[in-house]
Amino acid sequence: xxxxxxxxxxxxxxxxxxxxxxxxxxxxxxxxxxxxxxxxxxxxxxxxxxxxxxxxxxxxxxxxxxxxxxxxxxxxxxxxxxxxxxxxxxxxxxxxxxxxxxxxxxxxxxxxxxxxxxxxxxxxxxxxxxxxxxxxxxxxxxxxxxxxxxxxxxxxxxxx
Amino acid sequence: xxxxxxxxxxxxxxxxxxxxxxxxxxxxxxxxxxxxxxxxxxxxxxxxxxxxxxxxxxxxxxxxxxxxxxxxxxxxxxxxxxxxxxxxxxxxxxxxxxxxxxxxxxxxxxxxxxxxxxxxxxxxxxxxxxxxxxxxxxxxxxxxxxxxxxxxxxxxxxxxxxxxxxxxxxxxxxxxxxxxxxxxxx
Numbered sequence: 001x002x003x004x005x006x007x008x009x010x011x012x013x014x015x016x017x018x019x020x021x022x023x024x025x026x027x028x029x030x031x032x033x034x035x036x037x038x039x040x041x042x043x044x045x046x047x048x049x050x051x052x053x054x055x056x057x058x059x060x061x062x063x064x065x066x067x068x069x070x071x072x073x074x075x076x077x078x079x080x081x082x083x084x085x086x087x088x089x090x091x092x093x094x095x096x097x098x099x100x101x102x103x104x105x106x107x108x109x110x111x112x113x114x115x116x117x118x119x120x121x122x123x124x125x126x127x128x129x130x131x132x133x134x135x136x137x138x139x140x141x142x143x144x145x146x147x148x149x150x151x152x153x154x155x156x157x158x159x160x
Numbered sequence: 161x162x163x164x165x166x167x168x169x170x171x172x173x174x175x176x177x178x179x180x181x182x183x184x185x186x187x188x189x190x191x192x193x194x195x196x197x198x199x200x201x202x203x204x205x206x207x208x209x210x211x212x213x214x215x216x217x218x219x220x221x222x223x224x225x226x227x228x229x230x231x232x233x234x235x236x237x238x239x240x241x242x243x244x245x246x247x248x249x250x251x252x253x254x255x256x257x258x259x260x261x262x263x264x265x266x267x268x269x270x271x272x273x274x275x276x277x278x279x280x281x282x283x284x285x286x287x288x289x290x291x292x293x294x295x296x297x298x299x300x301x302x303x304x305x306x307x308x309x310x311x312x313x314x315x316x317x318x319x320x321x322x323x324x325x326x327x328x329x330x331x332x333x334x335x336x337x338x339x340x341x342x343x344x345x346x
Contacts, residue, residue, distance in 0.1 A: 005184045006251045007177035016212040017191050043190035
């Protein structure tokens with residue numbers, strides 16, 4: 001199916017989903033917010049992989065291929081993306097996106113929370129990778145390393 | 161100098177960055193499903209979807225105005241047409257139509273026959289009362305508020321409830337004069 005939508009639709013949807021969980025539904029429980037965002041990503045990854053098995057995996061749904069793939073041959077893989085789309089804009093200037101909104105969102109502009117949000121987005125991506133791999137029969141744990149933003153590494157540990 | 165005319169919806173859509181709609185549709189579906197799990201009341205899910213849409217709308221309007229070259233609409237009628245023909249096209253790649261105007265031109269329906277949000281979606285019976293596409297009404301409400309039009313939006317028809325199209329009724333409540341946004345109420 002060749003249907004397309006504007007990229008801003010996907011970007012805005014993800015931004016708002018993260019903001020809803022972090023600022024409204026679980027404002028004081030970041031770990032709960034993170035698990036819900038991860039669960040949403042998982043469903044997306046699972047379904048994407050069901051629909052198009054082997055055509056794409058998580059990060060390429062963010063419109064590009066990964067930059068590097070490493071493995072220790074003992075079940076750990078590292079996927080590196082040198083400029084991760086879904087965090088690059090936010091992490092460079094976390095406050096600008098929410099800067100001039102009405103009061104409903106004033107808390108989203110709060111700096112400490114805004115700084116958390118790129119990490120919250122990563123729970124979505126980790127969930128996508130996990131869901132896609134689970135659908136292919138691979139049980140794994142996925143974490144993200146953002147110590148060198150906007151580069152981002154996803155560490156996939158295959159469960160024996 | 162003659163103004164640069166507005167661009168057609170197709171031309172704008174051809175020039176924006178686009179992605180496969182599947183990712184968008186599946187992500188939205190996953191969000192709705194997760195909200196249904198996390199919130200007890202369907203009514204609360206409707207509210208959160210609307211709020212998400214509103215927050216998106218108040219930001220998307222800037223991108224829309226910047227890319228569409230639309231100048232100030234003369235009235236609500238023109239505004240509704242612009243949303244249907246250009247707004248929906250630019251973001252979702254589909255065109256809507258405007259019908260059912262009331263006599264004083266303050267209430268109309270935006271009808272959507274094709275809607276990427278609901279591709280592969282079927283609602284189970286347990287979701288009675290859910291307005292699956294409530295994010296869309298929020299987007300329209302938020303965007304209109306940023307151009308000084310306070311509206312109330314409700315769903316008249318919903319294909320997920322067996323109707324033959326999606327129909328959003330848009331009622332103009334108040335048009336705030338734009339010149340003095342910070343003036344006290346009179």
